[in-house]
Amino acid sequence: MAGNGVDIEETARTTQANLNYLLPGPDINRRFVSAGVEVNTGRYGPYPMTIRDGRTIKEHFRFDRHGFQLLDAPTAITDFHDKVEVEAKYQDEVRDYVKQALGADFVVAQGWMLRTSGAIPKKEKGPDGDGKPYRHYGGLQPAAGEVHIDTEPGRQQAYAQRMYDKARPGGPGFKRFIMTSFWRAFSPPPQDCPLAVCDAGSVRDDEGTPNVLWVVDKIPEGEAMFAPMDDDAQLAAAIFRHNPDHRWWYFSGMARDEALLFKFHDSDRSVGWRVPHTAFWDESFPDEAKIRESIECRTIAFFE
Template sequence: MTGSVQERPYSQYSATAADVVAPMTFIVPQATKPVLYSQAYTGGEPEFGFETVERHVLVADMRAADGSFTLDREGFALRTAPTAVEDLYDDAEVESAYYAEVRSLLKTELGASEVAIFDATRRSDGGDGARNKDGNRGAATRIHVDYTAASGPQRARDVFGDETFENLLAAGRRIVQVNVWRPIVGPVQRSPLALADAASIRSEHLVATDQLFPNRTGEIYHLAYDEAQRWYYAPDMTRDEILLIKGWDSLEDGRARFAPHTAFQLPSQTDETPARESIEIRTYAVI
């Protein structure tokens, strides 16, 4: 979203051998509010109450920026952060050792006093997807933001409780929703993540969409296409690297609040290319 945070020229990061032009899936705006019926709601594949359109866009190599992307300017950041957890498919190990690593990492990265973790999701674009407690998950192939201006604070209320949430804001504390995305195996050579520079996203192109679950209705953003949008990815991500992705920020002072992202197909990938396997941890950091 446009604001006071300084923007940088797209051309500065669009001249490396790893830059690609690839198709990505955007929502088609409509008169009524779009609805997404989740896998948990349908009991099978998710269902979509809206149309999408595929556009070919330039996805630039973010490594050319030499690590200078930030959560507050672009809405995402690439970091080297090795994990001591050997098996990221082991739920017990993830919820103990890996959660502790994530909390420590975000406290250091953001200067957070508290990090609340409320979800872990594995994804794969191979076979039936990656195993999770609530079923298998494939790669997310529609451009989206996990939360909106309405659902970001509501989910924080659910996590912290209404009273604690209100007390934090009343005390002048900042609350930021951050996803920590890591390859389970590497290097990633199929279905990497593309991320949009938040400064290149106009608010009218963020389309609020109801997401239906069996016991609640959430809200996410899908993204409509605009040629001014700037896209990046990190080629050949390894298991020792993570992407930090902002989903919501309680501050509205011109800094990035939402970072649209999606899995996309590399022109070089084939059916024989090893499947992408990843794990994402959803958090709220209190600063």
């Protein structure tokens, strides 16, 4: 890590940005998502943070230490807006890349989502028109606006067991699992609203507040957002209060054939086991920045 007494991380270019952390507010934290819109009951506020650009030292980062790595990941997808093409090919690609990167025995892909910093077409915001309930899968959503992790630690062991039993009925069992996001920007660089990831080593184990996920056809309003609901039976994310010790990174100018792989949850907590993340407005390239379009695919890697 060090060379000639100089920490290589301190050679990285930096930028300043406001990141949205959880503020004091209601005791009930829920995230309602529907087509083209996501709404939290929690209150978030901007905190100025330093974000380091890992582009020139990308080979330095390690999964078990930092919780993330930038991968060379060429893709065969010609049009990420073609849902049929993406559904047919992309999750197989992601499984292969994650299996190779982590050295797992097998990987289960768990769906994909497009995100954009630009305007979302009206057709993406309305119902599908087929009479079916909204599925939080394969659509177009806004860029994530607050510091979070898409899993909450207390619920993941049971969830991983269910996914393993479904994928490997009668299998020998697993010793370790890692939940990840495989994140690719496919719009031209530099992107105006890239993804920032927090060094797992700068996050305390006791940090994070559950934020319960509710996938709905229509976002509730007012007091209906706090009505009694069976939150314990739902999946949940972890949301974070401001910590000045958090050490933030991004990789500027991400290209289509790169992907940022980062941990949601690693059952081995002796290493960097989870990575808070959020989108941010990057003012480093004010005259060049372009709308960010990206695709994320979630996976669970199992080690038997």
